[in-house]
Amino acid sequence: MTSPAQPLRLSISSNPSHLPVVRAAVEKVCEILGFDCDTVGNVVLGVDEALANIIKHAYHGRQDQPIEIELAPLHDADGSIELLIRMRDHGLEVDPSSIKGRDLDDIRPGGLGVHIMKHCMDRLEYRPAEGGGTILTMAKRFPTVRKEIGR
Amino acid sequence: MTSPAQPLRLSISSNPSHLPVVRAAVEKVCEILGFDCDTVGNVVLGVDEALANIIKHAYHGRQDQPIEIELAPLHDADGSIELLIRMRDHGLEVDPSSIKGRDLDDIRPGGLGVHIMKHCMDRLEYRPAEGGGTILTMAKRFPTVRKEIGR
Amino acid sequence: MSHNPAPAISQVRRFGDVAVVDVQGDIDLSRSVEFQQTLLRILDEKPSRMVINLEAVPYMDSSGVASLVKVLSRARRANTLLVLASLSPRVKNLLEITRLDSVFKISANEQDALA
Amino acid sequence: MSHNPAPAISQVRRFGDVAVVDVQGDIDLSRSVEFQQTLLRILDEKPSRMVINLEAVPYMDSSGVASLVKVLSRARRANTLLVLASLSPRVKNLLEITRLDSVFKISANEQDALA
Numbered sequence: 121m122t123s124p125a126q127p128l129r130l131s132i133s134s135n136p137s138h139l140p141v142v143r144a145a146v147e148k149v150c151e152i153l154g155f156d157c158d159t160v161g162n163v164v165l166g167v168d169e170a171l172a173n174i175i176k177h178a179y180h181g182r183q184d185q186p187i188e189i190e191l192a193p194l195h196d197a198d199g200s201i202e203l204l205i206r207m208r209d210h211g212l213e214v215d216p217s218s219i220k221g222r223d224l225d226d227i228r229p230g231g232l233g234v235h236i237m238k239h240c241m242d243r244l245e246y247r248p249a250e251g252g253g254t255i256l257t258m259a260k261r262f263p264t265v266r267k268e269i270g271r
Numbered sequence: 272m273t274s275p276a277q278p279l280r281l282s283i284s285s286n287p288s289h290l291p292v293v294r295a296a297v298e299k300v301c302e303i304l305g306f307d308c309d310t311v312g313n314v315v316l317g318v319d320e321a322l323a324n325i326i327k328h329a330y331h332g333r334q335d336q337p338i339e340i341e342l343a344p345l346h347d348a349d350g351s352i353e354l355l356i357r358m359r360d361h362g363l364e365v366d367p368s369s370i371k372g373r374d375l376d377d378i379r380p381g382g383l384g385v386h387i388m389k390h391c392m393d394r395l396e397y398r399p400a401e402g403g404g405t406i407l408t409m410a411k412r413f414p415t416v417r418k419e420i421g422r
Numbered sequence: 423m424s425h426n427p428a429p430a431i432s433q434v435r436r437f438g439d440v441a442v443v444d445v446q447g448d449i450d451l452s453r454s455v456e457f458q459q460t461l462l463r464i465l466d467e468k469p470s471r472m473v474i475n476l477e478a479v480p481y482m483d484s485s486g487v488a489s490l491v492k493v494l495s496r497a498r499r500a501n502t503l504l505v506l507a508s509l510s511p512r513v514k515n516l517l518e519i520t521r522l523d524s525v526f527k528i529s530a531n532e533q534d535a536l537a
Numbered sequence: 538m539s540h541n542p543a544p545a546i547s548q549v550r551r552f553g554d555v556a557v558v559d560v561q562g563d564i565d566l567s568r569s570v571e572f573q574q575t576l577l578r579i580l581d582e583k584p585s586r587m588v589i590n591l592e593a594v595p596y597m598d599s600s601g602v603a604s605l606v607k608v609l610s611r612a613r614r615a616n617t618l619l620v621l622a623s624l625s626p627r628v629k630n631l632l633e634i635t636r637l638d639s640v641f642k643i644s645a646n647e648q649d650a651l652a
């Protein structure tokens with residue numbers, strides 16, 4: 121009964137009030153794919169931090185700018201699944217090398233988002249989009265653990 | 272602190288496994304707008320039934336066809352909110368007058384979706400889309416009941 | 423999302439010739455076919471009573487209700503008493519909207535359904 | 538969705554010069570500013586101890602953590618003991634990821650936080 125992977129797309133504006141909606145959708149996608157509870161939490165957190173950074177840095181807090189999010193589960197031959205998450209903004213283009221987490225020992229508000237994203241996801245890649253803006257690709261892989269016995 | 276209404280869009284394929292994701296997103300939107308629990312449940316149900324009908328009837332069960340969903344909250348001057356939900360498919364064009372609920376006294380499986388949608392939503396309108404397919408517009412209005420006292 | 427959905431029936435418990443069926447998760451178009459098939463298979467064993475415990479079903483849509491109606495008509499022919507137990511608020515609401523709350527035998531909890 | 542978000546602080550309970558603050562709902566970029574402002578206002582009253590009860594906060598992101606760090610540094614200057622209580626699994630995970638679990642005083646529940 122396994123059907124092929126089909127992506128799902130969300131288009132939001134850069135308004136922080138949309139973040140809970142995206143989190144709810146991402147959480148449900150992860151649940152359906154059979155991710156364990158901790159992994160679901162980390163994927164949700166990673167996506168939220170990435171969107172918050174787009175709102176704050178790519179759009180400087182403007183709330184009416186477009187962000188597109190694609191969620192694409194990839195089923196591998198070995199039975200594992202990778203969830204690929206792509207986010208596209210039309211904001212300030214950024215030098216990917218400038219995006220890095222700060223030293224955690226320096227305790228101050230802020231500067232934690234990139235560190236969290238790296239911790240939560242397996243892969244993270246920023247690249248300039250054709251026509252302006254940035255495409256951020258994040259991926260989370262995990263083995264299929266769906267039990268055969270009814271749960 | 273009220274910001275202007277901003278729509279949110281979801282693009283899915285006509286695969287029933289996407290329905291739980293849409294429900295989670297719609298539920299969160301309704302919650303953020305401050306809808307009471309029963310109203311949230313009815314909006315979620317109305318949207319789910321509409322999508323199920325698109326999958327079954329407009330696309331005859333094909334699972335790889337596109338469906339776009341737009342959720343747009345409209346804030347009225349009197350403080351009430353209307354959530355406008357627009358769904359667009361690219362499937363079989365349908366004569367809106369042919370879509371009607373059946374007599375509930377005739378107890379048999381099936382034939383309940385349209386009845387449920389009408390019960391759950393305030394407005395329901397099917398019209399042919401430019402370029403083929405159908406646009407279904409559903410609306411749910413409700414007074415703002417957000418308490419001033421912290422909840 | 424296109425992954426094997428989790429099975430709708432998580433457990434069948436038997437007390438003599440009574441079958442209590444535990445259902446888990448939302449029952450919608452992605453799971454109602456499997457839901458119905460499993461229920462019909464349990465009916466094939468001709469229990470005197472089949473209790474469908476819906477406590478862990480937060481949500482159901484018309485496809486789930488259609489499955490239940492199908493199972494009910496088969497149960498009647500097999501002389502099995504079908505009881506729905508422990509409905510969540512949204513499932514209860516769905517049965518009311520479709521006026522099937524007067525067609526099904528519904529119990530507030532499993533004890534009542536077994537009484 | 539651009540509606541007034543519900544206030545982050547649902548209640549402040551006072552026991553002598555101790556303030557217990559009940560927080561409600563996810564604390565993310567849409568609510569962290571208001572969250573921080575309200576906490577700083579409560580600190581202005583110079584309680585000897587401020588317990589932030591996070592039991593009803595299923596989720597927090599780095600903007601919420603940033604607010605807490607800001608409040609902590611202000612609390613230290615004001616000689617207020619700041620205690621976080623009843624962290625949900627995801628909030629606990631967030632503090633661990635950011636290694637702030639060793640910076641904040643954290644109690645498993647409110648009783649411990651008041652002891």
Ligand SMILES: Nc1ncnc2c1ncn2[C@@H]1O[C@H](COP(=O)(O)OP(=O)(O)O)[C@@H](O)[C@H]1O
Pocket residue numbers: 173174176177178214218219220221222229230231232233234235
């Ligand atoms: N989407 C983005 N576009 C442009 N710059 C970004 C983006 N995300 C992060 N950055 C840069 O990386 C830095 C570190 O980000 P982060 O760790 O999230 O901390 P903070 O957002 O609190 O500054 C930011 O200050 C910003 O300069």
Ligand SMILES: Nc1ncnc2c1ncn2[C@@H]1O[C@H](COP(=O)(O)OP(=O)(O)O)[C@@H](O)[C@H]1O
Pocket residue numbers: 324325327328329365369370371372373380381382383384385386
């Ligand atoms: N999106 C749609 N496109 C085409 N026909 C539709 C659509 N939705 C409903 N219909 C028609 O309306 C009828 C009633 O729908 P409904 O009440 O949901 O019951 P059911 O789907 O079980 O037949 C359907 O049988 C179908 O003929």
